[in-house]
Amino acid sequence: MAQILVYLEHNNGQIKKTSLELLTAAKKSGLDFCAAALGKGAKELASTASAYGAKELLTSTADVFNTYNSEAYTQWFGQVIKAKKPQILLATANLTGKDLFPRVAGRVNGGVATDCTSLELSASSVKVRRPVYSAKASVEVEFQNCDVKIILMRPNALEIKNETSAASPATVSEVALEPIDLKTIVKDVVKGASSKVDLTEASIIVSGGRGMKGPENFKLLEDLASVLGASVGASRAVVDAGWVGHDMQVGQTGKTVSPNLYIACGISGAIQHLAGMSSSKVIVAINKDKDAPIFQKATYGIVGDALEILPLLTEEFKKLLH
Numbered sequence: 430m431a432q433i434l435v436y437l438e439h440n441n442g443q444i445k446k447t448s449l450e451l452l453t454a455a456k457k458s459g460l461d462f463c464a465a466a467l468g469k470g471a472k473e474l475a476s477t478a479s480a481y482g483a484k485e486l487l488t489s490t491a492d493v494f495n496t497y498n499s500e501a502y503t504q505w506f507g508q509v510i511k512a513k514k515p516q517i518l519l520a521t522a523n524l525t526g527k528d529l530f531p532r533v534a535g536r537v538n539g540g541v542a543t544d545c546t547s548l549e550l551s552a553s554s555v556k557v558r559r560p561v562y563s564a565k566a567s568v569e570v571e572f573q574n575c576d577v578k579i580i581l582m583r584p585n586a587l588e589i590k591n592e593t594s595a596a597s598p599a600t601v602s603e604v605a606l607e608p609i610d611l612k613t614i615v616k617d618v619v620k621g622a623s624s625k626v627d628l629t630e631a632s633i634i635v636s637g638g639r640g641m642k643g644p645e646n647f648k649l650l651e652d653l654a655s656v657l658g659a660s661v662g663a664s665r666a667v668v669d670a671g672w673v674g675h676d677m678q679v680g681q682t683g684k685t686v687s688p689n690l691y692i693a694c695g696i697s698g699a700i701q702h703l704a705g706m707s708s709s710k711v712i713v714a715i716n717k718d719k720d721a722p723i724f725q726k727a728t729y730g731i732v733g734d735a736l737e738i739l740p741l742l743t744e745e746f747k748k749l750l751h
């Protein structure tokens with residue numbers, strides 16, 4: 430059996446960028462690997478998985494998998510791991526991954542390293558690192574006494590190498606869910622108003638804080654975000670004030686994000702905010718106060734009024750990008 434199992438997430442057959450990051454890492458390791466994908470459209474991922482060198486795509490397209498159900502998904506992965514015995518499982522440290530894989534680990538004597546930001550895989554070793562203490566330090570995690578090493582990678586932590594042609598196509602194997610008495614079923618999914626990529630997976634985020642002065646000025650952030658193809662985030666202060674929804678909150682009690690570019694506008698840089706975004710690759714801060722703590726973390730800083738600077742940035746990026 431393949432040494433690595435890679436969990437691929439998708440939207441109706443459209444593979445997510447974070448899953449391409451995992452496939453790139455699996456291919457780079459030189460180890461044998463197969464992939465798993467569930468729900469409507471999952472089989473369409475076979476060609477992408479093959480292009481990266483996956484030998485097999487394990488799937489079930491039963492209706493119960495069309496929306497995430499922790500009981501059904503846990504049962505299915507438990508079954509697959511017991512049957513196929515991979516030594517390593519790679520998945521994304523998003524809400525689904527963090528909910529699902531600790532449950533799976535409990536069934537298969539797995540060890541879980543979550544929120545990892547670096548990964549080195551080879552035939553002889555598995556090295557993962559993850560941030561601790563609000564990203565002030567990082568630790569290396571070692572697995573001991575477990576049958577499967579479950580590694581959940583933060584989105585955008587790994588590079589993507591695009592692969593388009595397969596040496597040989599992956600076998601698609603349908604694995605039926607053993608009958609279980611589901612205690613909960615998902616009846617309906619109500620999507621939020623935003624059509625943008627979820628913050629945890631976005632590669633560019635434009636975020637606003639109390640310095641934006643009011644909810645009406647979030648339009649300036651949305652304008653810049655739409656030119657950059659970014660998602661819009663916020664500090665807790667503005668979420669608590671009711672300017673935007675909690676799904677946009679970045680930080681200790683909000684979402685942990687690690688985009689390639691994080692633009693913080695009118696955000697002071699409190700430790701609880703930094704806890705959620707300091708692993709961003711490039712941080713740009715716009716703040717009126719030159720001593721704001723955010724500038725200590727920022728790669729580039731602009732001291733000035735965000736309400737004046739944002740429209741100028743949007744215009745410049747429009748010219749550059751279109």
Ligand SMILES: Cc1cc2nc3c(=O)[nH]c(=O)nc-3n(C[C@H](O)[C@H](O)[C@H](O)COP(=O)(O)OP(=O)(O)OC[C@H]3O[C@@H](n4cnc5c(N)ncnc54)[C@H](O)[C@@H]3O)c2cc1C
Pocket residue numbers: 637638639640641663664665666667678679680681682683684694695696697698699700701702705715716717718721733734735736
């Ligand atoms: C247990 C706990 C959990 C928390 N969890 C979170 C969390 O998950 N996420 C989070 O964000 N916070 C969290 N907080 C709150 C956190 O401590 C801060 O209060 C919050 O992050 C401040 O938000 P802010 O930066 O928008 O506002 P402020 O701290 O008020 O900062 C506003 C900034 O805007 C600047 N400014 C003002 N006007 C302008 C302008 N026109 N142009 C440019 N800059 C301007 C100011 O100089 C200032 O630096 C938590 C707090 C606690 C106690």
